[in-house]
Amino acid sequence: MSQKAPVRQRTAVTTSRVEPAHDERYGHALEPLLAATEKRLGRFLVQIIRDRTLAEDVIQETLLAAFEQRAELVHVRNPEAWLFGIARNRSLHALRTGRRARAALERLVRDREDPPDSVEAVAIRDFLSRVLPPEDRILLVLRYVHGFSAIDLAEMTCRSPDAVRQRLSRARQRLLAALDSDDRALQTSLRR
């Protein structure tokens, strides 16, 4: 008569590869890049995302993604553009997936105030988000505030430089039209 063996709880066996926390080859390239760019990156995110909590969220994700993808750094032409490209993609994803409501919820338990920014800067950011879709807004900020070239932007967006120039041109026209319309409305109201 065979005796039944006691049933034991199965232990999950993981086969994931364990990588060293600090990769000598790529870590050396990433660390100075982050040190030199973190502040600009943080500013870029508040320029395109009105919600500061969400922007904090995105910078965290960006740095994590950069660390995970650090092996790509040896191939990229412009490391800063590579990092800003990651931030751009994360921002677009955050803005499109309705994470604003969650960020608003998180704000309820925040224990600090937002820093006082100039009214003009905040108004311009709000104006941009009112008149331009996120992708155009981000493209204009990267081009005109952070000075990335059409080639950099093409690498960030996986488009051709010509396609980027066309999109930039359309975004520019749209912004200028909105500015002119705003000016006319202001002058009309002043004349009354």
Add this chain to the structure above:
Amino acid sequence: MEELTSIEDRRIETFLEPLRTLTPVRPTPPGSSRATRLRAVLLGGAALIALAAGGVAFARGAFTSHATPDRAPVSAGGRLACSHLVGLDAQRAATVLRARGEVVSWRLTRYVDPAQNGGVVGFASDVASPPPGTVVEDIASDPQGLVVFIRRSDDANAPPVLTPRC
């Protein structure tokens, strides 16, 4: 950086210039990460929901107990009404209940003299099956099935068995 040539380019660059003054965000320190904050919100929400559910459950229990004070399965309308189980020999009751497919747990009560036991009227213990010489004195139900309270038929300290209600 490419040379900005057109008037339009310069106009947009000037318009966007104040954006450079915005205070940058920094990666949050570990203790204040989004996950931690979100966990705090969710825990708070869960606590509120649990409190609300507890309140509702308490209210329902209170109202039910006032509206229908006796919900034992042998009460009028109960699924064992008129089965004459109360007062029946416990071993016979076990046979009847097994035949009906009921899931039963048994509680044997040993009654004592309250005057000599600090007001305690008896002690109940779980038994796997009713011992010989015991009778059913009450039946209750719980989510797992029926709970049948039994006692020795010759227990001198026991109160009289309630008569069946049919």
